Every structure is written in structure tokens, then in C-alpha cells.
Amino acid sequence: MSFIDCYDVTMNPKIEKLIKQFAKLPRVGNRAARRIVLGLLQDKTGRIEKLIEALIDANENIHACPVCGVLTDKTSDRCEYCRDTSRANGMICVVRDLSDVWTLEKSGVFNGRYHILGGLLSGVSGITPDDLNLRNLSERIVDENINEIIFALPNTVEGKTTQQYIMSMINTDGIQFTELASGVPLGGDLDYIDDGTLSLAFGGRRTI
Amino acid sequence: MSFIDCYDVTMNPKIEKLIKQFAKLPRVGNRAARRIVLGLLQDKTGRIEKLIEALIDANENIHACPVCGVLTDKTSDRCEYCRDTSRANGMICVVRDLSDVWTLEKSGVFNGRYHILGGLLSGVSGITPDDLNLRNLSERIVDENINEIIFALPNTVEGKTTQQYIMSMINTDGIQFTELASGVPLGGDLDYIDDGTLSLAFGGRRTI
Numbered sequence: 001m002s003f004i005d006c007y008d009v010t011m012n013p014k015i016e017k018l019i020k021q022f023a024k025l026p027r028v029g030n031r032a033a034r035r036i037v038l039g040l041l042q043d044k045t046g047r048i049e050k051l052i053e054a055l056i057d058a059n060e061n062i063h064a065c066p067v068c069g070v071l072t073d074k075t076s077d078r079c080e081y082c083r084d085t086s087r088a089n090g091m092i093c094v095v096r097d098l099s100d101v102w103t104l105e106k107s108g109v110f111n112g113r114y115h116i117l118g119g120l121l122s123g124v125s126g127i128t129p130d131d132l133n134l135r136n137l138s139e140r141i142v143d144e145n146i147n148e149i150i151f152a153l154p155n156t157v158e159g160k161t162t163q164q165y166i167m168s169m170i171n172t173d174g175i176q177f178t179e180l181a182s183g184v185p186l187g188g189d190l191d192y193i194d195d196g197t198l199s200l201a202f203g204g205r206r207t208i
Numbered sequence: 209m210s211f212i213d214c215y216d217v218t219m220n221p222k223i224e225k226l227i228k229q230f231a232k233l234p235r236v237g238n239r240a241a242r243r244i245v246l247g248l249l250q251d252k253t254g255r256i257e258k259l260i261e262a263l264i265d266a267n268e269n270i271h272a273c274p275v276c277g278v279l280t281d282k283t284s285d286r287c288e289y290c291r292d293t294s295r296a297n298g299m300i301c302v303v304r305d306l307s308d309v310w311t312l313e314k315s316g317v318f319n320g321r322y323h324i325l326g327g328l329l330s331g332v333s334g335i336t337p338d339d340l341n342l343r344n345l346s347e348r349i350v351d352e353n354i355n356e357i358i359f360a361l362p363n364t365v366e367g368k369t370t371q372q373y374i375m376s377m378i379n380t381d382g383i384q385f386t387e388l389a390s391g392v393p394l395g396g397d398l399d400y401i402d403d404g405t406l407s408l409a410f411g412g413r414r415t416i
């Protein structure tokens with residue numbers, strides 16, 4: 001069943017509009033959007049009001065931290081990671097988006113400052129350096145006395161291109177650039193590892 | 209990664225609350241909810257405002273038709289199917305929910321009135337007759353001079369149980385009860401048909 005067809009059938013423009021808005025969300029298809037809207041409108045436990053309330057609250061009170069780009073309350077000028085004095089100074093971990101920060105925080109491997117790019121350079125998707133949160137990165141290096149930039153970007157062509165671009169952009173002396181190691185994941189069976197990863201793991205082999 | 213873990217990490221109660229609300233929606237998992245919320249909050253095209261607007265509009269102005277249960281504008285007392293004088297009288301098609309009405313309308317096989325139950329009787333899920341939209345069905349049969357009730361319910365134990373319950377509940381004389389035919393779907397290859405369907409198709413075989 002095509003989505004346009006089911007549109008003609010609902011006959012109610014308000015329901016159609018709501019389905020359309022849900023169908024635009026990432027990971028929500030047309031059928032799921034219909035199911036969500038029906039669920040919300042037929043629910044009797046006030047779920048739709050709670051959703052509206054949470055959306056308005058977040059929309060009005062959340063903004064990107066002007067320093068690193070992490071989403072945070074508008075009441076504070078900087079996010080919890082930039083404010084936290086117990087975190088290590090001198091290191092910035094460059095990531096693609098906020099979910100990467102959450103992943104790293106959960107693992108506990110890093111305790112420094114973050115910098116969220118908000119995307120990766122991509123010729124295919126037409127994402128240029130102007131679309132990324134790069135304006136204040138050079139300033140941060142000077143202001144925060146940074147000596148190491150850790151790239152925790154996806155191990156893809158876009159990730160590596162973005163990394164190279166940022167390295168060429170930053171011409172401050174004495175900055176060390178590092179990236180996450182590539183190789184066989186923990187518990188990884190060689191039978192199931194793709195050739196690219198295997199080649200990276202061989203190239204980066206260590207003496208034991 | 210468990211959802212609870214990722215909660216601890218976001219550190220922002222407003223974002224957490226919004227993710228939680230999205231994760232409660234049908235067909236949206238925890239990871240998808242995180243992705244949706246990040247997408248909405250980082251979007252710069254006003255998508256979140258449009259979603260809020262459509263939700264508020266639908267929540268304030270849509271209600272279930274008091275006659276048949278189809279979701280419709282509050283401005284009109286009955287839905288477009290109940291109002292439509294060009295539709296056939298005398299027949300009520302009993303369905304589980306609004307998406308079934310949309311499916312039937314798209315196919316164009318039925319042009320009478322509908323009755324939405326809002327669920328099916330289920331011992332497992334604890335759904336009793338009181339949870340279904342059954343109160344006015346007997347009245348409708350008298351008021352609208354109905355002579356045929358067509359059950360277009362899922363071909364499952366719950367569907368059949370609900371059907372039996374409704375038939376035993378309605379003791380109006382001269383009412384014909386019908387159900388959709390069971391059998392091999394159009395284009396169905398016997399190789400791929402399950403035994404239950406095959407048994408129904410055999411039991412219901414017709415002379416040609």
C-alpha cells in the first residue's frame with residue numbers, strides 16, 4: 001500500500017498532517033507513522049499530552065553548548081562536560097554527534113572535553129566544512145591550552161576525510177593528533193572479520 | 209547498551225524525558241527514540257515546531273465518532289462515513305481499529321457503515337468486553353435498520369472469540385452475520401501457504 005493512497009482514505013487533514021510529520025522522523029517509516037498516530041489518538045492515558053509537554057519543554061529550554069556543541073539547558077552558558085572541573089584539561093575528543101559522546105561516556109574511557117562536529121564532510125551528501133561546527137575549534141585549542149586532539153570519528157571515508165581536513169586546518173604548534181586504533185574487535189573471530197579490518201589489523205600489528 | 213545506562217549518561221533530564229516519551233510509542237525502540245530526539249533537537253528547519261503544532265491540533269480537534277468510533281473532527285457530531293448519504297445503509301462492517309477501515313476503504317470492496325471495536329477480546333492481554341466499543345452496537349442495529357453484520361476481524365483466536373461474543377450478545381431477530389472468506393490468497397503458491405490456511409481452504413472448497 002502506498003502512503004499517498006492511504007492519505008486519500010483517511011479523509012481527515014489533521015490526522016494526515018500528523019502522520020506526515022511523524023513519517024519525517026529518522027527511523028520512522030510511513031506505516032509506523034500511521035500506527036504511532038493511531039496509537040496516540042486512541043490512547044486514553046494522556047500519552048499525547050505528555051509527549052507534547054516534553055517536546056515543548058525540550059524545544060524551549062535545550063540548546064547546543066556554544067563551546068563544544070553538546071545539547072544542554074539554556075539556563076547554563078556551557079554544558080555539563082565543559083563546566084565539570086573534575087574532567088581532564090588539555091585534551092579534546094572530536095566526535096560526529098551527541099550519541100557518540102553518550103557512547104564514550106558510558107564506556108568511561110575518556111574524561112576530557114568534547115567537540116561535536118554535527119556531521120562529516122561528504123561530497124555525496126553535499127556537506128561542506130561550513131556545515132560543521134568548526135568555527136571555534138582553533139580558538140579552543142589556544143584558550144583551553146589543548147595539547148592533544150583525539151579523533152573518535154567513524155572509520156569510514158567520510159570520517160577520515162573530515163579528520164584530514166581538520167588536521168590541515170589547525171596550524172597551532174605542539175598539537176598532537178591521535179585517532180582510535182583500528183583492528184579486530186574484542187572477541188572478534190577472524191572468520192567473521194571483513195578484509196578491510198583485517199588489512200588494517202595486519203598493518204598495525206604490534207610486537208608482544 | 210541498555211537504555212538505563214544511556215540515561216545516566218545524557219545527564220540532561222529534559223532530553224531523557226523526551227526520549228522516554230518517544231520510546232513508549234508503538235514500533236519505536238529505545239535506540240530509535242534517541243536518534244529521533246537527537247535529530248529533532250539538532251534540526252534547524254523547524255521540524256520540532258511543526259510536529260508540536262500538528263500534535264496539539266490533532267489532540268485538541270480530533271475525537272472518536274460517538275456512533276462508529278472512527279477518529280474525526282470534533283466540529284462535526286459524526287464522522288465522514290456515518291454522515292455520507294451516498295453510502296449503503298443496512299450493513300455494518302465490524303473492524304478492530306481505524307487502520308482496518310483505511311485498508312478496506314482503499315480496496316473499495318465495502319461501501320456501508322463501520323463499527324470500530326478498538327481491540328479484540330484477549331485473556332492473555334486482559335481485554336474484556338468492557339474495554340471494547342460495544343455499548344451502542346445493539347442500538348445501532350435497531351436505529352439504522354441493519355440487516356447484516358460483516359465481521360472483518362483478524363483471522364486469529366482473538367478475532368474469532370470476539371466475533372462469537374458479539375454474535376451471542378446481539379439477540380435481534382433477522383440479523384445476518386457474515387465473515388470474510390478464509391483461503392489461499394490471490395497469487396498464493398501452495399508451497400508457501402501454512403497448514404492452517406490450507407486446511408481452511410480445503411474445508412471451504414467450492415464447486416466450480
